[in-house]
Amino acid sequence: MAGVSEATVSRVLNNVGPMKEETKRKVLEAADQLGYYPNAIAQSFARRRSGNLGVVLPYVPKVHIFSTYYFSEILNGIGEQVRELGYDMLLIFRKPGVDNSYMDLFRSQKVDGCILLGTTDSPGERKALKELEAAGYPFCLVNQHFEGEHFWEVDADHEQGAYEAVKHLLDEGYRRIAFLNGPPEFSNSIDRLRGYVRAMTEAGIFQPGIDINASVPREWMEAGNYSRTSGYEAASRFFRNKDRIDAVFAANDRMAIGLMQGFRDLGMQPGRDIAIAGYDDSDGARITDPPLTSVSVPFYRMGMMAARLVLSSAAPGAKEQEHSTPAERLIRMDTKLVIRSSSSGKHA
Amino acid sequence: MAGVSEATVSRVLNNVGPMKEETKRKVLEAADQLGYYPNAIAQSFARRRSGNLGVVLPYVPKVHIFSTYYFSEILNGIGEQVRELGYDMLLIFRKPGVDNSYMDLFRSQKVDGCILLGTTDSPGERKALKELEAAGYPFCLVNQHFEGEHFWEVDADHEQGAYEAVKHLLDEGYRRIAFLNGPPEFSNSIDRLRGYVRAMTEAGIFQPGIDINASVPREWMEAGNYSRTSGYEAASRFFRNKDRIDAVFAANDRMAIGLMQGFRDLGMQPGRDIAIAGYDDSDGARITDPPLTSVSVPFYRMGMMAARLVLSSAAPGAKEQEHSTPAERLIRMDTKLVIRSSSSGKHA
DNA sequence: TAATTTTATGTACGCGCGTACATTATGGAA
DNA sequence: TTCCATAATGTACGCGCGTACATAAAATTA
Numbered sequence: 001m002a003g004v005s006e007a008t009v010s011r012v013l014n015n016v017g018p019m020k021e022e023t024k025r026k027v028l029e030a031a032d033q034l035g036y037y038p039n040a041i042a043q044s045f046a047r048r049r050s051g052n053l054g055v056v057l058p059y060v061p062k063v064h065i066f067s068t069y070y071f072s073e074i075l076n077g078i079g080e081q082v083r084e085l086g087y088d089m090l091l092i093f094r095k096p097g098v099d100n101s102y103m104d105l106f107r108s109q110k111v112d113g114c115i116l117l118g119t120t121d122s123p124g125e126r127k128a129l130k131e132l133e134a135a136g137y138p139f140c141l142v143n144q145h146f147e148g149e150h151f152w153e154v155d156a157d158h159e160q161g162a163y164e165a166v167k168h169l170l171d172e173g174y175r176r177i178a179f180l181n182g183p184p185e186f187s188n189s190i191d192r193l194r195g196y197v198r199a200m201t202e203a204g205i206f207q208p209g210i211d212i213n214a215s216v217p218r219e220w221m222e223a224g225n226y227s228r229t230s231g232y233e234a235a236s237r238f239f240r241n242k243d244r245i246d247a248v249f250a251a252n253d254r255m256a257i258g259l260m261q262g263f264r265d266l267g268m269q270p271g272r273d274i275a276i277a278g279y280d281d282s283d284g285a286r287i288t289d290p291p292l293t294s295v296s297v298p299f300y301r302m303g304m305m306a307a308r309l310v311l312s313s314a315a316p317g318a319k320e321q322e323h324s325t326p327a328e329r330l331i332r333m334d335t336k337l338v339i340r341s342s343s344s345g346k347h348a
Numbered sequence: 349m350a351g352v353s354e355a356t357v358s359r360v361l362n363n364v365g366p367m368k369e370e371t372k373r374k375v376l377e378a379a380d381q382l383g384y385y386p387n388a389i390a391q392s393f394a395r396r397r398s399g400n401l402g403v404v405l406p407y408v409p410k411v412h413i414f415s416t417y418y419f420s421e422i423l424n425g426i427g428e429q430v431r432e433l434g435y436d437m438l439l440i441f442r443k444p445g446v447d448n449s450y451m452d453l454f455r456s457q458k459v460d461g462c463i464l465l466g467t468t469d470s471p472g473e474r475k476a477l478k479e480l481e482a483a484g485y486p487f488c489l490v491n492q493h494f495e496g497e498h499f500w501e502v503d504a505d506h507e508q509g510a511y512e513a514v515k516h517l518l519d520e521g522y523r524r525i526a527f528l529n530g531p532p533e534f535s536n537s538i539d540r541l542r543g544y545v546r547a548m549t550e551a552g553i554f555q556p557g558i559d560i561n562a563s564v565p566r567e568w569m570e571a572g573n574y575s576r577t578s579g580y581e582a583a584s585r586f587f588r589n590k591d592r593i594d595a596v597f598a599a600n601d602r603m604a605i606g607l608m609q610g611f612r613d614l615g616m617q618p619g620r621d622i623a624i625a626g627y628d629d630s631d632g633a634r635i636t637d638p639p640l641t642s643v644s645v646p647f648y649r650m651g652m653m654a655a656r657l658v659l660s661s662a663a664p665g666a667k668e669q670e671h672s673t674p675a676e677r678l679i680r681m682d683t684k685l686v687i688r689s690s691s692s693g694k695h696a
Numbered sequence: 697t698a699a700t701t702t703t704a705t706g707t708a709c710g711c712g713c714g715t716a717c718a719t720t721a722t723g724g725a726a
Numbered sequence: 727t728t729c730c731a732t733a734a735t736g737t738a739c740g741c742g743c744g745t746a747c748a749t750a751a752a753a754t755t756a
Contacts, residue, residue, distance in 0.1 A: 008705055010744060017745095018703050037455035042742035045393040045711060052438075059431070064648065066420035066427075067631065076412040079441055083407070088458065089439040090400075093431050107385035110436065228635075257635050283415065287576075287605050289637040300412065356735055358714060365715095366733050390712035393741060 013038060052090040053082050053311060054111030056102070058118035059093040069253070069282035070299055071117060074142055077303020078115060085311050087112075094118075102128050106137040113138040113314035115306050120185035121146060138313040140306045143299075145187040145330065152313075154306040154331045158188040161295040161335030162195025165277045166249055168293070168337055170203050172344055174247035174275050177205075178220040180234050180259065182251040192251050192279070219244065224255045231255030235262020242268065247275035247343070253282040253294055260288055260342070275343045281336075291340035298333050305331055361386060400438040401430050401659060402453055402462030407441040417601070417630035418647055419465060422490055425651020426463060433659050435460075442466075450476050454485040461486040461662035463654050468533035469494060486661040488654045491647075493535040493678065500661075502654040502679045506536040509643040509683030510543025513625045514597055516641070516685055518551050520692055522595035522623050525553075526568040528582050528607065530599040540599050540627070567592065572603045579606020587614050595623035595691070601630040601642055608636055608690070623691045629684075639688035646681050653679060 011017050012027040030036075044050050055078060057065055065071055082089045090111055095101060105111055119125055119141055129151060132139050140152040169177050179196045182189040197215055200206040209215040219241045224230030231250060235258070238245055250256035256278030260270040270276050271290040278285055281296035309331075359365050360375040378384075392398050403426060405413055413419055430437045438459055443449060453459055467473055467489055477499060480487055488500040517525050527544045530537040545563055548554040557563040567589045572578030579598060583606070586593055598604035604626030608618040618624050619638040626633055629644035657679075 007707085007744080011705085014744080017705095020704065023704080037452065039742055040456040040458045041389065041392045041396075041398055042457075043744080044389045045713095045741085046743040046745085048389075048711070050389055057427075064421060064424040066414060066423045067417065069415065072414035072420060073412060075414045079405075079414075079439060083441050091427060091437040091439060093427055104385065108388040109390075110388045261635070284632065284635055287609070287632055288635055355714080355737085359735085362714080365735095368734065371734080387712055391714080393711085393743090394713040394715085396741070 048109070049112050049316070050110055051087055052111045053078070053087045053307060053314075054090045054092055054105055054114035056092045056094055056105075056114060056116045059095060065118075069280055069284070070143070073299035074117060074303035074306075077300040077305075078307045079303075080300075081304040081307035082311070085307075087311060102132050102139075103135065103137075106132070106135065113140075113310035115140050115142060115303075115310055117142055119144050120183075121187060122185060138310050140310045142302055142306045143188060145191075147187070150329050152306075152309055152329045154302045154309070154333070155188070156297045156302065156333045156335050158191035158297075158335065159195040159198070161279065161297065161337070162192035162249070162251075163199045164195075164335070164337045165279065165293070165295050166196050166199035167202075168339060169247045169249065169275060169277060169343055170199060172275065174343075175203075175205060176220075176245050177247040177249060178222070178238055178241075178245045179216070180222050180224055180231065180238075180248055180250040180255055182224060182226045182255070184223075189251060196249060224251070224258075226252050226254060228254045228258035228261075231258025232262040233258075235259045235266060239263070239266045239268070242274075245274070247277070249277045249279075251279050253278040253280045253285050253292060256292055256294070256342075257284055257288055260292070271342045271344070277343050281338050285338070285340065288342070290342045293340045293343035294338050296336045296338050298335075302331075302333055305333075396457070397460050397664070398458055399435055400459045401426070401435045401655060401662075402438045402440055402459030404440045404442055404450070404453075404462060404464045406466035407443065413466075417628055417632070418491070421647035422465060422651035422654075425648040425653075426655045427651075428648075429652040429655035430659070433655075435659060450480050450487075451483065451485075454480070454483065461488075461658035463488050463490060463651075463658055465490055467492050468531075469535060470533060486658050488658045490650055490654045491536060493539075495535070498677050500654075500657055500677045502650045502657070502681070503536070504645045504650065504681045504683050506539035506645075506683065507543040507546070509627065509645065509685070510540035510597070510599075511547045512543075512683070512685045513627065513641070513643050514544050514547035515550075516687060517595045517597065517623060517625060517691055518547060520623065522691075523551075523553060524568075524593050525595040525597060526570070526586055526589075526593045527564070528570050528572055528579065528586075528596055528598040528603055530572060530574045530603075532571075537599060544597060572599070572606075574600050574602060576602045576606035576609075579603030580610040581606075583607050583610020583614060587611070587616070590616065590622075593622070595625070597625045597627075599627050601626040601628045601633050601640060604640055604642070604690075605632055605636055608640070619690045619692070625691050629686050633686070633688065636690070638690045641688045641691035642686050644684045644686050646683075650679075650681055653681075 008019065008023065009027050011019055012024050055075065057071065079089055092105065105114060116139060126146060129146065133151060140154060142154050143156065145153055145155050166177060177200065181193055184190060193212060197206060197212050201208050201215065206215045222234045222237055224234050231254065238248060248259055250259055256276050260276055263270050263274055268274050276292065278292045278294040281294040285292040285294040356367070356371065357375050359367055360372050403423065405419065427437055440453065453462060464487060474494060477494065481499060488502060490502050491504065493501055493503050514525060525548065529541055532538060541560060545554060545560050549556050549563065554563045570582045570585055572582050579602065586596060596607055598607055604624050608624055611618050611622055616622050624640065626640045626642040629642040633640040633642040
């Protein structure tokens with residue numbers, strides 16, 4: 001080595017063990033002068049840690065996933081946290097066919113932990129996740145709950161969010177409130193259905209019943225796929241029962257916006273002839289006419305939280321944190337209703 | 349080794365050199381049985397290639413960068429290409445203060461090449477990029493041109509895009525067309541200004557002049573920062589000269605949407621009292637009322653292209669591709685005007 | 697001063713792969 | 727059968743770091 005020593009350099013750079021101030025200075029000076037840069041790969045190799053947090057995204061051909069508010073916000077949150085903790089963020093697009101390839105990610109040592117976005121509750125998925133858990137790899141799900149498991153999950157209280165949105169519509173004087181839900185493979189679709197039914201039941205509109213699905217009149221409920229188009233199409237189906245419906249609560253903003261466009265094209269003025277409420281409080285909710293009442297979800301903070309959880313349990317010092325109870329592993333954040341004019345018509 | 353051989357395994361797995369079919373089969377079988385997974389880090393180490401494409405994003409506190417249509421689309425395109433080529437995608441957020449840290453990225457061997465998004469033309473930035481170039485590291489800029497350099501750049505023809513948008517407004521009968529531009533550090537702000545002036549000059553509204561800025565009446569031009577809010581605020585400034593303006597061309601959709609909201613709040617109906625055209629053809633353009641005329645930019649394909657360029661010149665076989673002329677390094681994609689009703693009022 | 701502890705530094709090795717080179721099987725052609 | 731070219735496989739080493747252990751220097755104590 002240039003200055004004086006040998007692999008003391010390593011100690012200096014990693015700041016481990018005791019060392020003389022002078023040596024430290026000399027080493028740093030020499031390193032600077034020689035333009036030395038540690039090779040990150042070699043470091044990873046020797047440390048047997050990649051320094052990467054993997055983020056697995058669903059790969060849906062034709063759908064530009066980053067363009068959806070939901071993913072964007074979560075990614076932003078993860079990015080921020082990762083940055084603070086000095087990790088890098090490896091983006092992985094889930095391959096279309098195979099779904100059980102999460103293991104490879106860890107086995108190949110590319111990531112020290114990972115966050116899974118856009119998972120759905122299917123048998124294959126469950127199995128893949130259980131494998132991960134059994135292998136002790138640190139991972140975290142965002143905005144998706146697997147009932148019966150105790151994975152690390154960062155979710156939001158969508159039942160309460162939906163409840164409040166529907167309650168708001170009820171308070172505004174609407175009674176015949178329909179619901180445009182998303183696909184049932186997403187746990188939060190179920191959550192929102194629960195919230196909807198709870199609010200409607202409390203208001204005396206639905207009969208209390210064991211079976212949550214049976215309590216909803218068929219023509220008051222439609223299923224979309226979270227796309228604007230599916231909302232647009234649902235509008236015409238609701239339109240057939242338009243005399244029996246005075247409001248629609250949609251499971252996300254994109255569908256709500258589609259609904260508004262659809263109703264408008266059918267001659268109904270959203271906010272006047274029919275109230276609309278959405279979910280996510282995305283940017284779009286602010287630019288529709290009328291502006292869309294929506295439920296704000298802290299996606300950004302959820303992303304941060306997920307990254308923090310994964311990275312702390314992936315950290316070198318972290319032994320098996322099996323002391324965390326299943327309940328502690330499910331973080332559920334609060335949502336917040338944002339009232340705009342799309343829902344304030346009845347008695348105005 | 350389990351089956352028969354030794355580091356022949358490496359050959360089998362990498363498919364290099366000649367080998368007997370049988371051996372190959374045996375090795376693969378054994379690997380499968382033993383649950384062998386190559387260690388990606390060790391591979392990178394030995395190959396001295398990380399297998400990562402770096403994507404550098406501007407870090408703007410409080411602004412959630414993924415949420416902007418532009419970045420989302422580009423990232424999607426990069427992601428798709430990276431996936432096809434078997435690379436991984438490392439996201440790096442540019443640190444707020446320091447701007448010359450690109451070198452470290454390469455020196456630390458974390459990436460084999462990189463794509464820089466959201467760069468601006470500042471002296472520090474230019475210097476940093478020149479360093480990269482001098483060091484021979486493969487990188488590519490997207491949607492930003494550095495005049496006088498010959499970096500690899502994937503851009504769109506924003507001058508033509510702006511020209512066509514303004515030409516369209518002229519064709520629709522508007523004459524007093526104002527321009528809400530973005531910050532001048534972005535080359536495409538300059539490009540759009542050129543297109544605007546060219547169209548207006550051709551129409552005989554502006555005097556041909558050497559100095560492009562001097563030819564635009566002061567009250568017809570405002571500068572925003574690409575945010576919706578800045579568009580909203582610009583509306584009131586334009587409003588003061590409302591009798592002398594019958595259309596506004598905005599440098600992106602977010603500002604255009606802000607403009608529309610601003611004008612509406614001031615009692616002017618966009619599309620009727622004043623025509624608006626935007627730029628980017630983002631999702632938002634479809635959901636405003638009236639829908640927004642905008643210029644579609646192939647961000648997705650630009651991302652793909654950039655990834656392809658970087659990865660092909662970062663590939664092992666690629667020697668210094670100095671045979672590429674500066675002109676070849678600047679890819680300029682076509683834009684496309686999408687006409688909607690926000691701009692079709694004058695003679696309707 | 698010698699013995700002992702504490703602190704600082706050097707030595708040596710291995711992480712798991714790729715690969716240049718050496719070596720051995722294989723198959724023809726002479 | 728002999729010789730040589732080619733195909734197939736084995737051997738050995740190094741990539742650049744971290745780190746356990748050995749060693750040397752300094753500080754403390756007896």
